[in-house]
Amino acid sequence: MNLSHVLQVSGVSYAYGGGPRVLHDVSLHVGRGEIVGLVGPNGSGKSTLITLIFDLLKLRTGSITIDGAPHRLRSGRQQAQYLSSNDHLPEFLRAAEYLDLLAGLYGSRVDRAAAAALFDRYGMKGRLPHLMEDFSHGMRKKTQLISAFLNRRPLTVIDETLNGIDIEALYLVERELLRMRSEGLGVLLCSHDFSMLERVADRIVFLDFGHVISDVTLDDLRASGRDVAALVMSHLDERTLQ
């Protein structure tokens, strides 16, 4: 086990029910103070992998540790937070109550002043006491993100959460992710937005049909004269020709 990794996925394979395998011997890691972009075509297995990391699907083959602890144990699970791709938040809660609920999961309390300042910065001034049923799609996503910024776990996994937020918020989120990195926190960022990944990620893991095709640092990718789109497209071209 490498103690400098906040996430270690080793030899994970998975099949739903009696179906075919959708993940094949997947290994990847996220280091402390590292942002890793997870990319891959639709159906390549990104969400399945994330669901396994958070023990929402039962892992049968391989192992996963979070901050050095098995992902199934409370000690591991409490070190990670997950921002899902959807905007399904408990609508009967006020935003402040939602932030309290999530902080409570990690045994902490919300810093009210910090929460209000973030709501203000993300264009939602005065909305903390409001029911989330009145929030737009982008406001729900920003509320999820603000919760993650307040809770600051060693590992944050973001599954397409940035879709649908405005450009100003995206800029603020990118800056906050870089700040988290500088604090030694790890982020697994699953996205189809390659230009955003190129601005913030240190490394890219590319999945296709449940296989890790490539695990490369942005520095090495740039040194080879390619970008993330070129990495993906060259593989898809090869696959088509086979």
Ligand SMILES: Nc1ncnc2c1ncn2[C@@H]1O[C@H](COP(=O)(O)OP(=O)(O)OP(=O)(O)O)[C@@H](O)[C@H]1O
């Ligand atoms: N609940 C399920 N039951 C059976 N098969 C599933 C289920 N969820 C996903 N799959 C299959 O697993 C494979 C991987 O799907 P997954 O959702 O993990 O891909 P993804 O990379 O997250 O895709 P996208 O970019 O579209 O979100 C696909 O073949 C999909 O059909």
